[in-house]
Amino acid sequence: MDEGGVTWIVTADAVEARFFSEPVRAGVVRELPELRMTASNAERGAGRRQAATVHQRVGAGRHGAGERSPEHEAERRFMKRVATRLMVSAGRGDFDRLVLMGPPHALGALRSALPASVVARVEVTDPHERKQDDTEALRRHLREARART
Numbered sequence: 001m002d003e004g005g006v007t008w009i010v011t012a013d014a015v016e017a018r019f020f021s022e023p024v025r026a027g028v029v030r031e032l033p034e035l036r037m038t039a040s041n042a043e044r045g046a047g048r049r050q051a052a053t054v055h056q057r058v059g060a061g062r063h064g065a066g067e068r069s070p071e072h073e074a075e076r077r078f079m080k081r082v083a084t085r086l087m088v089s090a091g092r093g094d095f096d097r098l099v100l101m102g103p104p105h106a107l108g109a110l111r112s113a114l115p116a117s118v119v120a121r122v123e124v125t126d127p128h129e130r131k132q133d134d135t136e137a138l139r140r141h142l143r144e145a146r147a148r149t
Contacts, residue, residue: 004025005096006023007022007095007098007099008021008032008089008094008095009029009138011101011130011131011133012079012101012110013131014074014078014106015039015078016036016037016038016039016131017037017038017082018036019032019035022142029135037081037082037085039074039077043078075109076113079106095121096121097121097122099124099126099142101125101126101138102131103128104127123149124145124148125145126141
């Protein structure tokens with residue numbers, strides 16, 4: 001793989017996304033604090049409407065009718081906003097490669113929200129919670145994730 005170019009590392013979960021930059025592969029990782037994102041109150045409250053309930057004809061069972069969990073709906077909306085930020089930054093040429101880190105469900109929501117042109121830049125994904133890592137720990141986890149691919 002080409003060793004040149006800027007890699008962005010995104011650590012995200014349902015409520016927060018942090019962005020880091022690695023100007024040279026295996027080089028220094030620095031946080032981009034101006035890009036840090038937090039889910040808005042509107043995004044956190046997404047999907048909290050009363051949904052239909054289906055009662056089973058036999059027994060005491062009942063369940064929701066085709067509804068998504070409120071947490072996953074909120075996560076999907078926030079990841080869509082993160083994906084938009086990445087799409088705009090990719091269009092400006094701010095990064096060449098992308099590394100995504102976060103819980104598996106958040107990664108899936110983010111990847112599905114990304115356009116194909118940005119997904120093509122994804123170098124590696126790491127399905128672990130890394131949001132609280134400092135830059136040195138993140139660099140170590142990045143090296144381990146690259147070694148697994």
